[in-house]
Amino acid sequence: MTGTRTDPPRAPRPARPVRARAVPDSGPPTAELILPVDQLTAIRRELTADTTELATASQWFESDPLWFKRAVFYEIHLRGFADGNADGIGDFVGLTERLDYLSWLGVDCIWLLPMYESPLRDGGYDISDYLRVHHDYGTVDDFVAFVDAAHQRGIRVIADMVMNHTSIDHQWFQEARTPGSPKRDWYVWSDTVERYQDARIIFVDTETSNWTWDPVAGAYYWHRFFSHQPDLNYDNPEVREAMLDVLRYWLDSGLDGFRLDAVPYLFEREGTSCENLPETHAYLKDVRRAIDAEYADRVLLAEANQWPSDVVEYFDGGGECHMAFHFPLMPRMFMAMRRDDAMPIIEILDQTPAIPANTQWGLFLRNHDELTLEMVTDDERDYMYAEYAKDPLMKLNLGIRRRLAPLLDNGRDEIELVTAILFSLPGSPVLYYGDEIGMGDNIYLGDRDGVRTPMQWTGDRNAGFSRADFARLYLPPLMDPVYGYQAVNVEAQLRTPTSLLRWVHRFIDMRKDHPVFGQGSYEALRPSNPRIFAHVRRLDDDIVLAVHNVARSAQAVELDLSGFEGMVPEEMFGRARFPRIGQLPYLLTLAGRGFFWFQLRKDDDD
Numbered sequence: 001m002t003g004t005r006t007d008p009p010r011a012p013r014p015a016r017p018v019r020a021r022a023v024p025d026s027g028p029p030t031a032e033l034i035l036p037v038d039q040l041t042a043i044r045r046e047l048t049a050d051t052t053e054l055a056t057a058s059q060w061f062e063s064d065p066l067w068f069k070r071a072v073f074y075e076i077h078l079r080g081f082a083d084g085n086a087d088g089i090g091d092f093v094g095l096t097e098r099l100d101y102l103s104w105l106g107v108d109c110i111w112l113l114p115m116y117e118s119p120l121r122d123g124g125y126d127i128s129d130y131l132r133v134h135h136d137y138g139t140v141d142d143f144v145a146f147v148d149a150a151h152q153r154g155i156r157v158i159a160d161m162v163m164n165h166t167s168i169d170h171q172w173f174q175e176a177r178t179p180g181s182p183k184r185d186w187y188v189w190s191d192t193v194e195r196y197q198d199a200r201i202i203f204v205d206t207e208t209s210n211w212t213w214d215p216v217a218g219a220y221y222w223h224r225f226f227s228h229q230p231d232l233n234y235d236n237p238e239v240r241e242a243m244l245d246v247l248r249y250w251l252d253s254g255l256d257g258f259r260l261d262a263v264p265y266l267f268e269r270e271g272t273s274c275e276n277l278p279e280t281h282a283y284l285k286d287v288r289r290a291i292d293a294e295y296a297d298r299v300l301l302a303e304a305n306q307w308p309s310d311v312v313e314y315f316d317g318g319g320e321c322h323m324a325f326h327f328p329l330m331p332r333m334f335m336a337m338r339r340d341d342a343m344p345i346i347e348i349l350d351q352t353p354a355i356p357a358n359t360q361w362g363l364f365l366r367n368h369d370e371l372t373l374e375m376v377t378d379d380e381r382d383y384m385y386a387e388y389a390k391d392p393l394m395k396l397n398l399g400i401r402r403r404l405a406p407l408l409d410n411g412r413d414e415i416e417l418v419t420a421i422l423f424s425l426p427g428s429p430v431l432y433y434g435d436e437i438g439m440g441d442n443i444y445l446g447d448r449d450g451v452r453t454p455m456q457w458t459g460d461r462n463a464g465f466s467r468a469d470f471a472r473l474y475l476p477p478l479m480d481p482v483y484g485y486q487a488v489n490v491e492a493q494l495r496t497p498t499s500l501l502r503w504v505h506r507f508i509d510m511r512k513d514h515p516v517f518g519q520g521s522y523e524a525l526r527p528s529n530p531r532i533f534a535h536v537r538r539l540d541d542d543i544v545l546a547v548h549n550v551a552r553s554a555q556a557v558e559l560d561l562s563g564f565e566g567m568v569p570e571e572m573f574g575r576a577r578f579p580r581i582g583q584l585p586y587l588l589t590l591a592g593r594g595f596f597w598f599q600l601r602k603d604d605d606d
């Protein structure tokens, strides 16, 4: 090794066929082009001069830079969704076959967990090749075909992108281990573990330090997550450029954006927590500028598990990420339910700063990880553990590894109520696969696998997820009498008009009829009854009053609606009209865990 640079600084982009999508004037495509990616990229770049033209040429829906503000997102663990080739593992072919289901459900955007080549020691968040699809899931062509098929149904697709770290198996890291290698500086090395001592450890159940000794390298390498996930060194311009090229590669393949995994940790600086650093924000803004210049209607969704005041920095006046998850809100919805008290929700929303008009919160109840309790106080965490993790096996790191339905003791009213609260708030809801049918979890499986079991499609063998032998499945489907696939599955719930699935479907439909939920203003009401969570959403003439009783018992509430005097509340599902709003406080009674959504109409409205 001479130490001189022999590699080209950019990640090589292998030529591969990509299907270009034809103009979607009416109905399905009539023409398909097969072009090598570089040629296609060149064509798209030429078109970028006029972004409107680019948008029409590459999408089945109308160009709309703010589409994500009104979208319902659906998170999919590819491995667990549908197995198309009977090897026991979900894949793109299987997922493509299930697109009609998602389209029926009303999903606007699919979020895919990492689909890249990986040894899967962290569910694919340990990437060993950014430019390849994991061999279990198919090929890049399968991916492109899937995105095309989704777009034809008006569904957009974003995917996880892990910028912060790679797998130790990544070729970059393997090269970097050799002292003097041109890749050496792509990762963060140290001779001692004394550096960056102010950075917390995130995976407290498995890791004792953010440094791990590498005998080949003769040095410690830095990692914020598992020790098999070395952090990339973003101080190195080659890394910054290589990652931008990775993003371009997938955007060129038709992807509509990324969930930027673990994004607060890109840079390290001595004497800081190494989170949310100005350098990290500066790089993300560079990424945003590059994407805006080259592509239309794409979205960056930040996974920043931080306090609202820190998370809003990721919007930075609308010039950084388009979206960010609201992590602290999530545990507080569960806290409110258990305490019969709306205060936890009200308080965190009070602490949430306003965000730029071209950005949006991603709101969720559950996801593929443990229900994280990092953004709560110690007392609140103790409370959550005591109430929601009665079996120690349910705990993981600083969180609880359970799904939505079991967390709420499978209470239908409870599931409906938290879903209603989620859907009523300013932000775009993100559903986790299987929660729409009330799937359960398996706390006896390791790490977070218990919330990643096969999607339950039918009551048939392997839950209709795979035709493989049972023993070959990547994880066993749930088979217990309450949550097992014979009791809980899509097919049965489709047949039952009163099922949770049918209810969620109607709910999504309702939300989509009212852009006010995604784009309207939010105004909290302060009823004296602390068990009631009520607020008003407003977008022009569309005014929605949402009133939720988080308590188990029936409640009465008097709401100050003087600002709406003379208007008539119309319940949004059944369209029943309630008494006109007068000068006195407006009295409502709600069943335990009941809620009302009203549209406030002028008296003479139809």
Ligand code: GLC
Residues within 6 Å of the ligand: 122, 123, 125, 126, 162, 225, 261, 262, 303, 368, 369
């Ligand atoms: C994110 C992912 C999680 C993963 C971690 C490390 O928090 O959601 O699943 O383990 O990043 O990449």
Ligand code: CA
Residues within 6 Å of the ligand: 083, 084, 085, 086, 087, 088, 089, 090, 091, 136
């Ligand atoms: Ca398969």
